[in-house]
Amino acid sequence: MDDETYAEQLRLMEYIKNFNVHFALLLRRYKRFREINTFGNKDIDVITYLDIIVVQLRAMCIESERNKNNYTVQILLRKVGEELLAKKIDDMLNEEFYEESDLTIRKAIKILADEFICHYDNFDGKNMHRLSLAEILMKQLGNPYQRKNLDYIMKVLIECIGEGLTIKL
Numbered sequence: 001m002d003d004e005t006y007a008e009q010l011r012l013m014e015y016i017k018n019f020n021v022h023f024a025l026l027l028r029r030y031k032r033f034r035e036i037n038t039f040g041n042k043d044i045d046v047i048t049y050l051d052i053i054v055v056q057l058r059a060m061c062i063e064s065e066r067n068k069n070n071y072t073v074q075i076l077l078r079k080v081g082e083e084l085l086a087k088k089i090d091d092m093l094n095e096e097f098y099e100e101s102d103l104t105i106r107k108a109i110k111i112l113a114d115e116f117i118c119h120y121d122n123f124d125g126k127n128m129h130r131l132s133l134a135e136i137l138m139k140q141l142g143n144p145y146q147r148k149n150l151d152y153i154m155k156v157l158i159e160c161i162g163e164g165l166t167i168k169l
Contacts, residue, residue, distance in 0.1 A: 012079055019071045023161065026056045030154055039144055050142055051117050057153065058113035061093060062106055073161060082164035092156045097148050098140060105148060108137045
């Protein structure tokens with residue numbers, strides 16, 4: 001192995017190590033959310049876990065194409081040669097979030113994180129309906145009876161990451 005290949009392998013190992021810190025934290029938070037969540041539960045712990053999971057999903061899966069070095073799931077999978085698994089995640093994120101709407105899972109997560117959790121957008125006047133939208137999106141994510149919910153999103157991520165990062169002998 002030449003020096004350049006070796007250096008690239010070391011960079012990839014460091015990337016995977018850093019990514020795994022974030023992914024392990026997401027899994028722990030998701031596990032705890034599942035333990036305490038019951039449909040309709042408005043306990044502050046449930047809301048807090050859902051908020052931070054949405055923020056982590058935004059950070060780990062929804063990134064501008066121009067930021068090629070951030071720790072997103074898709075970038076990591078592409079770095080290890082798993083283009084199809086990265087595409088599977090992108091395809092899931094591009095599915096409609098609820099029936100007969102143009103709102104995708106990607107847009108729903110981005111709206112929640114960017115407008116309601118990380119930033120507090122102005123909801124006066126003509127934008128007042130956005131507050132209701134946030135509530136609808138959060139309810140659907142936590143609703144075990146909806147097909148496009150947090151469990152569905154996490155299932156796809158966990159499967160793709162598990163398959164993509166498994167060492168094949």
